[in-house]
Amino acid sequence: MNDKNIFQAFETSEYRARLNKVRALMSDAGMDALMVISQANQCYLLGYESLSGGQPQAVLVTLDDDPYFILRKMDADATAEAGCWLPQDRVVAYAESYVGGTGKASAWEFIAQFVKSKVRASARIGVEVSGLGVFSYPKLVASLGGQEPIDASDLVGACKLVKSERELVYMKEASAIAGRAMIAGIDKISVGTQHCEAAAAIMSALCTGTEGIPGGPPPYPPFIRGGKSSIAPHQCFSDDIFAAGEQYYLEFGARRHRYCAPMTRTAHLGPATPRRKNHHEAVLAGFGAAVDALRPGATCADVARAFQAAVRPYGLKKDSRIGYSVGLDWMDGPSLGTNNDTEILANMSFLVHLGFYEPGENYMLSDTVRVTEAGGEVMSNVPRILFERPA
Helix, strand or coil, rough: CCCCCCCCCCCCHHHHHHHHHHHHHHHCCCCCCEECHHHHHHHHHHHCCCCCCCCCCEEEEEECCCCEEEEEHHCCCCCHHHHCCCCHEEEEEEEEECCCCCCCCCCCHHHHHHHHHCCCCCCCECCHHHHHHHHHHHHHHHHCCCCCEECCCCHHHHEEEEEEEEHHHHHHHHHHHHHHHHHHHCCCCCCCCEHHHHHHHHHHHHHHHEEEEEEECCCCCCEEEECCCCCCCCCCCCEECCCCCEEEEEEEEEECCCEEEEEEEEEEEECCCCCHHHHHHHHHHHHHHHHHHHCCCCCCCHHHHHHHHHHHHHCCCCCCCCCCEEEEEEEEEECCCCCCCCCCCCCCCCEEEEEECCCCEEEEEEEEEECCCCEEECCCCCCCCCCCEEC
């Protein structure tokens, strides 16, 4: 895709189109320059897929020239190998002496000084403030000259909401990998088996991929929750034992070039109780209503209200959001909640994420969904059933 014989996830023309969208928003906000701190946003603009190892790095975007990418030397020497389309003369390295030392020198000071050298003294600089820690921010601001920058934390994110066809292809591929991993995990659920054994099967499938689609590192380890005590919704798998008569959900995502497709399914060890079957039927009805409501012109709140109306006859109500925008590095935009009036557009992508948490009664179902003119298009082909495993 480029003249370096290095694989890029997208054509350089697509990255330039993304930059043009960012520059238009910068101009509207009165910015002359933007410092992109989020690694997901750096990947979106440059194609750079490596992780930072916790060290500072930033992309400098101006209104009229190619960006600069500023990062530690050992990473700067190999940006092309990590998918970055920028020529090497736009990659700026700071010395390894900034990393791991006991002195007060900070790489943010180097980054800020470089930014100052590339913009005029009166330039209005935007910064993704949300990506900076409480110690990093004052060092950056002081090195920029002491004037508070414009908070541009949401600017690039606004450009990421509507996906290109190629982005959606990667998410569809990730969904296929996640589907294979889901079946592998469910097949491991049996009485007396530890949760970590199911997690190992899932991780192996995520890394292996499918025929024709290479796997890779997942964005998060699997969440495996359920039973009488394991109800914490955001805790990963443990060494707990699957028990007869209990139900458990498996939640995780696969990714392709950092584009994620999460999903969740629930399995029951033995025949499900009437109450649990009611939960499942309610969520199926709510899922169908939400997916149908995911169409251009609706709002996120409209989708959440459609779900609530569908589950009400089953005697259920969900207090939390029912999903959110997904893409690069998992969540990347607005939530599907009754308090969110963001307009939905074609080719947005959402995780419709439905669950009810009670002690001993956890149930969860989720899938990644593309918005089309006719409504939501579910990316996964894994059956949306309550999997009943032998007890």
